[in-house]
Amino acid sequence: MRRKILLILMLNILFFATLCSSTSAQSAMPIGTEIASANNERRPDPAYEFAKAIARKDLNLAQKYVEDFVQIPEIRESSGIHRCQLVSSPEEGVKIxxxxxxxEVLKGERLAFIWEITVKYDRITRIRVLFDGANPLVDEARLIREYQNRYRRDVLVPTEFPFKKVTQFNGYIEDDSSLVLVYRNDEMNGFFRVIASPITLELERYKGRDxxxxxxxxxxxALFRLKFELGYELxxxxxxxHYTLAIGNKKYLKVEFTPEVLIKTANSMI
Structure with missing residues (x-):
């Protein structure tokens, strides 16, 4: 499954890289270029100032160049932005x-995103996502590598999920040497969580009545928790x-799950 996702991602990267390289060099301008006003005063171009702020991941500064009704697209990966470029568009007031x-893995760079930015009256009035190359599982791999290097323990991770696509990921390492991995899917309005920690009690000690x-x-x-108001747990x-897999929150989930879904996910880990 991950190989298929990676293949699709690489094909998209090649397509958009070819698209960008076909644009003439004269239409591409370095970040930070200023433009002249009608009375020959120099003033910053909001699109370029916005791009500089995004490259530094300074969302507060970026918001200053955007109209209040415009939402800045989410960058779904924490990897640093290595290079950023603005390309002129044939349409007036629009830049790409x-x-x-x-x-870190490729020892180079890969396409992160392509946004279409519309500027009117020195303010950004529209941001349209043309391509999103962010892969939340890159952050997962980075966190797991950090955990394994710190504690010298191998960790099992899922290769299949209870939903088709991971749209967001966040995770952290607890002080008790537990690793918490949280995967989200916007369509189902919920999360899938894996907690991995050193065994302190036998599995039987966790068994409830139902x-x-x-x-x-x-x-x-494996032990499945049948009656759990907040979610599904195995x-x-x-x-x-010790691994705890959970899908939640039942109160807000748009779909129902069966025990077989979590069992299938757990099987993908071993």
């Missing part, structure tokens, strides 16, 4: 912003680590 992430045991594909015993233990 092309940004690249600094990629919980049931099930078996994963390699024979690992636990299992492997190689010295």
């Amino acid at each position: 912003m092309v940004a690249h992430f600094k990629d 919980d049931v045991y099930c078996t994963l594909k390699d024979g690992t015993k 636990r299992f233990q492997k190689n010295g680590m």
Whole structure:
């Protein structure tokens, strides 16, 4: 599944890279260029000042160049922006912003996003996303690598999810050496969470009155929490680590799930 996503992403990158390279060099201007007003006074171009702020991930500064009714698109990855370029458009008052992430794995850069920016009366009045190359799972890989280097423990991660696409990811490392991974999907209005921590209690100690045991594909015993008001939950233990998988919040979810969904996700981890 991840290989397929990566292949699609790379094809998109090649397409847009070719599109941008076909634009004449004269139409591309470096970030920070100023434009002249009618009375020959020099004033900053809001599109370029906005692009500079986005490159520094200073959203407060970027907002100063945007009308109140315009929402700045979310950058769904925490990787640093390595290079940013504005390309002139044939349409008056419109520029194309092309940004690249600094990629630690590739030891180079990859296309981050392409935005169409419309400026009227020295204010940005529209931002349209033409391409979104952000991959939230890059942040997941970075966090897992940090955890494994810090604690010298291998961690199992899902390769399949309870939904088709991960639209957001956030995670953190707890003081008790637990690793928390939270995956979100906008369409289902919920989250899928994995908590990995060193085993401190046997799995049986977590069993509630209505919980049931099930078996994963390699024979690992798992515990499913049948009656849980906040969500769906499954636990299992492997190689010295305790894993808690949960889908929530039931109150806001737009779809219902069955135990088989979490079992399938857990099987993708082992």
